[in-house]
Amino acid sequence: MNKKLGIKELGRVSVEEFKTLKKNRIIVVLEDIRSFNNVGSVFRTSDAFAIEKIILTGISPCPPHREIRKTALGASESVNWTYEHSCIETIKKYKKSGYKTYAIEQTSDSIALNDFAYNKELIVLVFGNEVSGVSQDVIDICDSSLEIPQFGTKHSLNISVSCGVVLWHLVK
Secondary structure, three states: OOOOOOHHHHOOOOHHHHHHOOOEEEEEEEEOOOOHHHHHHHHHHHHHOOEEEEEEEOOOOOOOOHHHHHHHOOHHHHOOEEEEOOHHHHHHHHHHOOOEEEEEOOOOOOEEHHHOOOOOOOEEEEEOEOOOEOOHHHHHHOOEEEEOOOOOOOOOOOHHHHHHHHHHHHHO
16 A cells, blocks of 8 residues: 655654755855745755755845745755845855856756756856846856756746756756
């Protein structure tokens, strides 16, 4: 019989244990995300895939906030995060530290996500605003862009969905 697992059977770690776990060498940068719910969802997804850190930039809302907490389900306490005003300065800083930087955006030279091989190198992923996406200024300083192939009539996914798709692909 195929039985649904309960909380105890899933063997989840505590917040304290999570903070000491080895993380995937991925930093998620959110550029000007408007929605508290999207930010909370990115926290929850980042916890699920044990990413190194989230950096909130620009107008992106920060914890603690009840709307973030509602969708994060506590992940804003487990996932390491910071706020930095300038997305561009953030990208420059991490590039100098040896990180490869990728805008998650449809561009003339973007790499299809299914053609991208992640070799566990230091990586920064930039997810952009719900309406305008990653800004051209940020795309210009990133090493490359990754694009999620899509086959329907819509040309974009919600940022929280995009984050889940990209992170799952990279850590699978």
